[in-house]
Amino acid sequence: MWAVRRGQLCRALWGSQAPAAFSRPRSAEPGSLPVPRCWSCGIPLPARGGQGLPRFCPACQALQPPESQPDLFRLMGCDRSFNISVQQLQQRFRSLQRSLHPDYFSQRPQKERDFSEQHSSLVNRAYQTLLSPLRRGLYLLELNGVELAKGTDSDIDVEFLKEIMEINETLAELNNEAKIEEIESFIEVKQEELTKDVSKAFERVLCFISDDLQEAKKLLAKMKYFENLEDKVKSKKNPS
Numbered sequence: 001m002w003a004v005r006r007g008q009l010c011r012a013l014w015g016s017q018a019p020a021a022f023s024r025p026r027s028a029e030p031g032s033l034p035v036p037r038c039w040s041c042g043i044p045l046p047a048r049g050g051q052g053l054p055r056f057c058p059a060c061q062a063l064q065p066p067e068s069q070p071d072l073f074r075l076m077g078c079d080r081s082f083n084i085s086v087q088q089l090q091q092r093f094r095s096l097q098r099s100l101h102p103d104y105f106s107q108r109p110q111k112e113r114d115f116s117e118q119h120s121s122l123v124n125r126a127y128q129t130l131l132s133p134l135r136r137g138l139y140l141l142e143l144n145g146v147e148l149a150k151g152t153d154s155d156i157d158v159e160f161l162k163e164i165m166e167i168n169e170t171l172a173e174l175n176n177e178a179k180i181e182e183i184e185s186f187i188e189v190k191q192e193e194l195t196k197d198v199s200k201a202f203e204r205v206l207c208f209i210s211d212d213l214q215e216a217k218k219l220l221a222k223m224k225y226f227e228n229l230e231d232k233v234k235s236k237k238n239p240s
């Protein structure tokens with residue numbers, strides 16, 4: 001309880017500023033990179049600022065290519081945190097989609113149309129990644145150099161694996177729609193619980209109560225098991 005209240009306090013204190021554990025180190029000192037220039041008219045482009053938005057040349061208005069390794073949180077206008085505002089994410093997604101609409105680029109050179117497509121698919125990927133709690137959590141781990149390796153069963157308790165196996169078996173034998181929906185709701189509840197636990201685990205790191213992301217990693221691995229079950233339920237309900 002104390003941890004939760006302290007978490008809220010930390011969030012209020014930190015606001016949008018994440019401590020070092022959540023910030024990616026700079027890869028190079030400013031000045032060591034060549035100044036980017038507009039691909040169309042060649043003028044040096046001003047610094048990006050903190051927005052991560054698709055950039056247009058201030059002189060000729062040409063859309064510039066996307067960054068090679070963009071921060072998806074920054075692109076979508078969210079704090080680098082597990083707890084994001086889905087409403088804010090959706091608003092940003094819609095506004096980016098509008099500004100990258102193919103109609104705006106239909107009279108532009110092929111190169112610019114290609115860039116607008118690259119931006120669009122990046123925006124879609126960013127939206128899907130941040131919208132799903134599982135993908136958002138995994139991306140946060142990735143930004144902090146922690147990866148969910150394949151075959152991580154050893155990190156997960158036997159009881160949990162048994163539970164998953166039992167659901168799998170039940171599901172394989174079931175052909176009763178009502179029972180399948182029962183399992184579906186059960187998985188949904190489990191995912192909601194795990195999402196809350198992941199959120200607390202990230203918050204503990206953010207507030208220096210814990211110094212590693214292993215707890216979040218373990219919980220996300222469990223969410224992945226339930227996601228596999230979700231896929232099985234879907235294909236059971238709509239066999240193709």
Ligand SMILES: [Zn+2]
Pocket residue numbers: 038039040041042043057058059060061062
């Ligand atoms: Zn230009």
